[in-house]
Amino acid sequence: MVSAVVMGAPQQPLEVRDFPRPELEPGAVLLRTLGSEVCGTDTHLWKGQLAGVPYPIIPGHVSVGVVAEVGAGAEARDVSGRSVEPGQVVTFLDVVGTCGRCWFCTVGHATTRCPQRRVYGVTLSADDGLLGGWSEHIHLGPGAHLIPLPDSLDWRAFLATGCxxxxxxxxxxxxxxxxxxxxxxxxxxxxxxxxxxxxxxxxxxxxxxxxxxxxxxxxxxxxxxxxxxxxxxxxxxxxxxxxxxxxxxxxxxxxxxxxxxxxxxxxxxxxxxxxxxxxxxxxxxxxxxxxxxxxxxxxxxxxxxxxCWGSDVGHLHRSVQVLDRYARQFPWTELISREYGLPEAQQALEDVLAQRVVKALIVPRH
Structure with missing residues (x-):
């Protein structure tokens, strides 16, 4: 079984639930979560300020994990076309389902406005599985936009800025x-x-x-x-x-x-x-x-x-390069005020909402 934080409905206390370890489709990826950010978006979710959210959800839309398993029968590839292997430390674009065929995707070049767009930790239900980062594992379907973190970039440094x-x-x-x-x-x-x-x-x-x-x-x-x-x-x-x-x-x-x-x-x-x-x-x-x-x-x-609304995979990929290149100039991890375990997720949410912290992380295994 896999433990995860569940937001059952707006304004309701968060709770930790157990989920079965998923069976992976060909090319799907199971991450062992290293950490996930607590974002201002999560406070909006808790206050019920986003439309179309299929509560209950597992929050956490920007996360880092170690590749634990790849579904047999098809390769999983990163955004550069390289094969993804167990043991790699990766992040991923939280957006899934962008169609690539509608007017916004093809003519407008504004994929953030694609009507098929869905977001891990935001618009995917916990009833459908481990689809958010406040969890011991994250289930990424085939075709997820995976970005390996350079060996020189601490995963905490990446999450220090989050989305x-x-x-x-x-x-x-x-x-x-x-x-x-x-x-x-x-x-x-x-x-x-x-x-x-x-x-x-x-x-x-x-x-x-x-x-x-x-x-x-x-x-x-x-x-x-x-x-x-x-x-x-x-x-x-x-x-x-x-x-x-x-x-x-x-x-x-x-x-x-x-x-x-x-x-x-x-x-x-x-x-x-x-x-x-x-x-x-x-x-x-x-x-x-x-x-x-x-x-x-x-x-x-x-x-x-x-x-300017949101970001796409190009912005995420460039962000990884910026964070790695300028890590000596800017001490990114100093932005992290506190790390919280899964049972402390409610406190993390309230601390972010009250602006008591600069950046809070959910870290399933301390």
């Missing part, structure tokens, strides 16, 4: 940051912290992080942010004045919203200079409306706004 890194990489790529740009990042959670790091790697001249609480802002500073502003100690007017003082009265060249708070969006528009670029990546779920003035905040400013 924050590929999501931020997507946003920063869309932001088209130029050398010397002043970049404001709204939000100091994993996506915001990763965006601040990637902005530096893209050549930003100054990186400003707006967020909280203090422990996360301290982490932003430790990871290279030039200025931080705590939303608990400043008003929107204070932050607008400060950013303009830093930029000769203009505002940021690029602003990236990674906070998840709707009220941040109109503020971000105002923090950005005329003819600047604003990328909104934090509004992953529907948590409410925001109000802005179309003339003053958008049209007169000649502002470019880009929406």
């Amino acid at each position: 924050g890194m590929p999501t931020a990489l997507h946003a920063v790529t869309m932001a088209e940051i130029q050398f010397g740009d002043t970049v404001v990042v709204q939000g100091s959670g994993p996506v915001g912290l990763c965006a601040a790091v990637l902005a530096q790697l893209r050549g930003a001249g100054r990186v400003v992080v707006v967020g909280g609480p203090a422990n996360r802002l301290a982490t932003a500073t430790a990871f290279g942010a030039d200025d931080v502003f705590d939303i608990a100690d400043t008003t929107e007017a204070d932050r607008l004045e400060a950013v303009r003082e830093l930029t000769g009265g203009r505002g940021a060249d690029v602003t990236i919203e990674a906070s998840g708070a709707p009220v941040a969006v109109p503020e971000g528009m105002r923090l950005t200079r005329d003819a600047g670029r604003y990328v909104v990546v934090g509004q992953y779920t529907n948590v409410g409306d925001a109000t802005f003035n179309p003339h003053l905040d958008l049209n007169q400013k000649h502002l470019e706004i880009r929406g």
Whole structure:
């Protein structure tokens, strides 16, 4: 039997259940879980803020494991086309079922909008098996997008940024940051912290992080942010004045919203200079409306706004390369505040929800 954490319904206590070890289809992969992140998405799942979730589920959509078994009768291959063998340490794209044939997949080149898209740990039911990372084992069906971790990359270093890194990489790529740009990042959670790091790697001249609480802002500073502003100690007017003082009265060249708070969006528009670029990546779920003035905040400013939702296998693959290449420059594992066993999953969820931690990991075997 295999133990796993089950989220039975929104707002209900998590519980640990036992599942039978699965029989693998040809080409399927069974991972022995090393660890899985606790993401802001998991808190949204627990609060019931995502549509179409087939509760009960096993949470955990970004995970790392050791290949324990490959289903006989067909090879399993990684994203580079190499055969996957037992004993390898791998991660995988949480998205499964993207059809590759619809308009979004073929013409729009926006696979995150494919209507067949499903997500391990989010939109796959525990009634169908071990399809989430908060479990001793994870069952990956044939065709899963597998990415081996380099021997030089600690699996904890990969999970320290979790889905924050590929999501931020997507946003920063869309932001088209130029050398010397002043970049404001709204939000100091994993996506915001990763965006601040990637902005530096893209050549930003100054990186400003707006967020909280203090422990996360301290982490932003430790990871290279030039200025931080705590939303608990400043008003929107204070932050607008400060950013303009830093930029000769203009505002940021690029602003990236990674906070998840709707009220941040109109503020971000105002923090950005005329003819600047604003990328909104934090509004992953529907948590409410925001109000802005179309003339003053958008049209007169000649502002470019880009929406960015989720990430794909290319962003995940590039994230692994970035984390490996810059591991000496950025101590990724310092982002991990605590590791939790399966029976402690409820506490992990509540700690993330209360922002008591920067990054929490579920580690089935301590």
